[in-house]
Amino acid sequence: MVSDPRASRPGAAPLDLHVARKERAADGVVALTLRRADGGRLPDWSPGAHVDLVLPNGTTRQYSLCGDRWDAHAYRIAVLREPAGRGGSAFVHDDLAEGDRVGLGGPRNGFRLVPAGRYAFIAGGIGITPLLPMIDQAERQGVPWTLRYGGRTRSSMAFLDELAAYGAKATIVPHDEHGPLDLAAALTGLPGDARIYCCGPAGLLDAVAARCADLPPGRLRLERFVAAARADGTVDDAFQVELRRSGRTLTVAPSETLLDALGAAGVSVLSSCGQGLCGTCETTVLDGVPDHRDALLDDADRAAGDCMLVCVSRAASARLVLDL
Incomplete structure (x- = not known):
């Protein structure tokens, strides 16, 4: 996966x-x-980008x-309160106040x-957030x-006032008024040069993916906020990992992640979500075949086999060689 050249360096200290x-x-x-606390310029970004927000209580979340x-000089993010979450959204809603300091990675x-x-x-709920800058760019480019x-x-639907400015291009579908999204209407008759971007809950993403299963690779792009469920019957075998730069070889047990094995061996790899969603732990693969279990890399990245997210992915070969 090619890193965004405008992203902050991996391992860099979070911005204040x-x-x-x-x-x-x-x-x-x-x-x-x-x-920025010092009033300075923030790193440039492109539509679809996310950041790691480091809260005062030490929690890190991606938005x-x-x-x-x-x-x-300003970034905007939106945070949905997640009653069944791990506490980050509750802290933002209940405790974080204007003037508070936060760290930011990315x-x-x-x-x-x-x-x-x-x-x-196509957006569901808080999945509208990464699509707003995409819509703005499409408008600016006349696409x-x-x-x-x-x-x-x-x-419950955020940013409706902003979307109202686009008129009939933006169809707003509250479930209690109109029922579920009409995916057939959204996806039928698209020309061959169209691209489909979807973000939202897993049920919506799975339904869109099923309807687009016969499209050529690259026509559909999804972003998940929750990792996809693993297929039943998946077996985790032990495998070896050679760390090319340090000249060490590790064995990753069936019961541990590659990230955990690296950490236990004293090898530091920056990580954040632990679910294969954010890309923080992306690591270069020099040899071997990764077993990709993330929700971030696209088909081309997976086919290339030259990178992996070590928080969730494993090996489809007996041995991997990493640039560590």
Whole structure:
């Protein structure tokens, strides 16, 4: 996977930012505007990028950038309260206040907007966030696009005021008013140069993927907020890992992740989500065949076999050689 040249260096210390503004974006959603504490310029980013937010309580979470990418001094993210989450969203909603300091890593982009003759955007709930900058870029470039955006209720759907400016291009579908998204209408009759971008809950992503199963590779891009379930019957075997730069060889047991094995051996690899979603732990593969279990790399990245996310992926060969 080719790293975004505008992303911060892997392993770099998080930027010191402060919460310049905290506001309600919808029921259960708050939007944060973040600025550098010293007033300086923030790293450039491209549509689809996300950042690691390091909260004052030590929690790190990933959020899509959804603001104006041409504003070099501010980032905007939106945080959905997750009642069954691990506590990060609750802290943002209940404890984080304007003026508080936070750390920020990234930006990184595994959901890049590629050139196309037309775009079909499909969002569910908080999945609208990475699509907002994509829509803005399509508008600026004069590329035709449509959006179908679903949510439980109209009041739970963020950024409706911004989307209203696009008129009929953006179709808003609250479930309690109109039922589920009409995926057939969204996906039928698209020209061959169209690209489909979808982000939202797993059920929506799986339904879109099923309808697009016969499309050529690259036509559909998905971004998941939760790792996809593993297929039943998957067996984890032990495998060996050669660390080329350090000249060491490790054995990864069936009961441990590659990331854990590296950490136990004193090999530091920066990581964040631990679910194969964010790309922080992406590592170069020099030899061997990775067993990709992430939700980030696309078909071309997987076919190339020259990188892997070591927090979840394993080996499909008896041995891997990593650039560590």
